[in-house]
Structures are given as structure tokens and as C-alpha cells.
Amino acid sequence: MTNIVDLHTHSTASDGLYSPTELLRQAHAAGLKTLALTDHDSTEGIEEARGAASELGIDFIPGIELNTDADGGEIHVLGYFLEYERPAFQAILKTLRDARVRRGQRIVELLNEQGIQISWDHVRELAQGSVGRPHIAKALLEAGYVQSIGEAFDTYIGTKSPAYVPRYKILPEDAVRLINSANGLAVIAHPLTTPGLETLRTWLPGLQKAGMVGLETYYGPYTHKDEESLLSLASQYRLIPTGGSDFHGPGIHPTPLGGRFVPPTAVERLKALQAERQGTIPPTFELPPPVEEK
Known part of the structure; x- marks a missing residue:
């Protein structure tokens, strides 16, 4: 089945390895007709991506991905069709990005303390935009400490590794x-990866009450059985089943750009809901203090 939709991608504006323009060029080469850019805590790549998409005839959706934590695990939240230039929204994103910088600096410090000689300045050069662990992984790869990006996570900077540093944590409802x-549309990302099906069931009522509208059902390595389970949940809670590759660049995730089939009806349903919200005044939001590490 030919796929023409990818609603989960990353660029150098956060922790992807390709610029927004190059990402769109690769999307075009892969035969994609609709693409959402969902960088972590950042919308800095959207204007460049929108311009490239226009030139290439790709239907572009401005998005974002936010990392959150709750009892029972970690959950990522995607946002689509954002009115991203709103000053209050951008101020909160800056707070989250600044926390990413502090986290990245501390990871590099811990690596240096262990005799791993990479520099923070070089990591920032690699990042170009919002810094993330993939940029530190790439620095480790370039310096010859690892043979792949995956090995960098497994050996040095992954969750149970010696240079891991927890991030600034917010709740998924927030x-x-x-x-x-x-005025964006919130969708839970890779729900079987984090937190898992049973934990997800306990979270869905609260997330839906907060305003969640979708569930990423067609994702990376998910099996047909996984899809069926998520489609059942989406139907039960009247959520829009979405999907994508979670593409960051070669060697970071196993699914290539556009490598996961996503039904075009996912885009149609998101667009219909977005059209209903156009021109409405969105609710205000203030970022609460970060969740304390337990």
C-alpha cells in the first residue's frame, strides 16, 4: 500500500539530523503528499519547512512534540495546526528549550568527568536549533567513542546509562x-512505546477531559495487532487515529521517512476539526512548576 502521509517528523530545529528544507526534499523523494513537522519544544523550523513544502507541492501541517511525565511512565504529546506565533505560547516553549540546554550541558559535563572528551560548543554546532540527546550522540560518534547513534544511547546517555540526566518534567494534561x-489539536504520540496499553487506559479519561483529540495508532514498528488495539481505544474514546514515522534521521529510529502507512482520512479528520476551531479564542495557559523527580 503506497503511503502519502507522515504526521511525525523532526528537523534540526530540535533533535533531527536534517534541516527543514532537506527533510521536505526527502519527503518529496519518498512520494509523500502531506507532512507534519513536529519538533520537540520548538516551532523554529516551521516557516522554512512551509516554504520548502510549497515549492515541492506538499501539504504542510505545523506541529510540535512535547515530552511529559506522569505516574506510571512517560508520555509524549503531539500538537497539530498550531497558531504557533502566539507570544504566550512561544514564551513557554522558550522555558522548555532553556531547560533542554541546561540538561545537555550537564550530560556533557558528566561525560567529560568519565573521560569522554567532547565539547558543549561542538554539540551546539551540531544542533543548529534546539539541542537534544541525538546531537550529543552524534558528537560521540564523530569522536569515535561509539559506532552508531544507538550505541551512544545504550552505552552513555540512555535512561539507565551513566551520563543520563532527567529533563524538565511537565504533566501530559498540561x-x-x-x-x-x-488552538492546536493534541494527539498522544507512540502510546504503546510509552506508557503501554494498560497504563494508557487509566490516563485516557483525564487526557480527553484536558482536550486531547487523537491517538497515534499507525506508528513505526507497531504490528497489525497493536494497530487493532489502538483503533479500538480510539473508537471507544472518539479519538482520531493518526500516525507517522517519528523520523529524526538515519540511525536514530528504525522507520524511514514515510515508512509507516497512515490513512489519508487521519488528515481529513484533523482538518475538519481544525476548521471548526478557526477564529475561536483559545483558553489561556500558564506553565506550572516542573514535576519533581521521584
């Missing part, structure tokens, strides 16, 4: 509300 404050 991420949903933040996206709503920019």
Missing part, C-alpha cells in the same frame, strides 16, 4: 492544555 492554548 501539554494538552498548552497545545490547546495555541
Whole structure:
């Protein structure tokens, strides 16, 4: 089945390896007709991506991905069709990005303390935009400490590794509300990866009450059985099933750009809901203090 939709991608504006323009060029080469850019905590790549999409005839959706934590695990929240230029929205994103910088600096410090000689300045050069662990992984690869990006995570900077540093944590409901404050549409990302099906069931009522409208059902390595389970949940809670590759660049995730089939009806349903919200005044939102590490 030919795929023409990818609603989960990243660029150098956060922790992807390709610029927004190059990402769109690769999307065009892969035969994609609709693409959403969903960088972590950043909308800095959207204007460049929109311009490239226009030149290439790709239907472009401005998006974002926010990382959050709750009892039972971690959950990521995607936002689509954002009115991303709203000053209050951008101020909160800056707070989250600044926390990413502090986290990245501390990771590099810990690596240096262990005799791993990479520099923070070089990591920032690699990042170009919002810094993330993939940029530190790339610095480790360039310096010859690892043979792949995956090995860098497994050995040095992954969750249970010696240089891991927790991030600034917000609750998933707050991420949903933040996206709503920019008139965006909130969707739970890779729900079987984090937190898992049973934990997800306990979270869905609260997330839906906060304003969540979708569930990423067609994702990367998910099996047909996984899809069926998520489609059942989406139907039960009247959520829009969405999907994408979670593409960051070669060697970071196993699914290539456009490598996961996403039904075009996902885009149609998101667009219909977005049309209903156009011109409405979104709710205000203030970022609460970060969730304390337990």
C-alpha cells in the first residue's frame, strides 16, 4: 500500500539530523503528499519547512512534540495546526528549550568527568536549533567513542546509562492544555512505546477531559495487532487515529521517512476539526512548576 502521509517528523530545529528544507526534499523523494513537522519544544523550523513544502507541492501541517511525565511512565504529546506565533505560547516553549540546554550541558559535563572528551560548543554546532540527546550522540560518534547513534544511547546517555540526566518534567494534561492554548489539536504520540496499553487506559479519561483529540495508532514498528488495539481505544474514546514515522534521521529510529502507512482520512479528520476551531479564542495557559523527580 503506497503511503502519502507522515504526521511525525523532526528537523534540526530540535533533535533531527536534517534541516527543514532537506527533510521536505526527502519527503518529496519518498512520494509523500502531506507532512507534519513536529519538533520537540520548538516551532523554529516551521516557516522554512512551509516554504520548502510549497515549492515541492506538499501539504504542510505545523506541529510540535512535547515530552511529559506522569505516574506510571512517560508520555509524549503531539500538537497539530498550531497558531504557533502566539507570544504566550512561544514564551513557554522558550522555558522548555532553556531547560533542554541546561540538561545537555550537564550530560556533557558528566561525560567529560568519565573521560569522554567532547565539547558543549561542538554539540551546539551540531544542533543548529534546539539541542537534544541525538546531537550529543552524534558528537560521540564523530569522536569515535561509539559506532552508531544507538550505541551512544545504550552505552552513555540512555535512561539507565551513566551520563543520563532527567529533563524538565511537565504533566501530559498540561501539554494538552498548552497545545490547546495555541488552538492546536493534541494527539498522544507512540502510546504503546510509552506508557503501554494498560497504563494508557487509566490516563485516557483525564487526557480527553484536558482536550486531547487523537491517538497515534499507525506508528513505526507497531504490528497489525497493536494497530487493532489502538483503533479500538480510539473508537471507544472518539479519538482520531493518526500516525507517522517519528523520523529524526538515519540511525536514530528504525522507520524511514514515510515508512509507516497512515490513512489519508487521519488528515481529513484533523482538518475538519481544525476548521471548526478557526477564529475561536483559545483558553489561556500558564506553565506550572516542573514535576519533581521521584
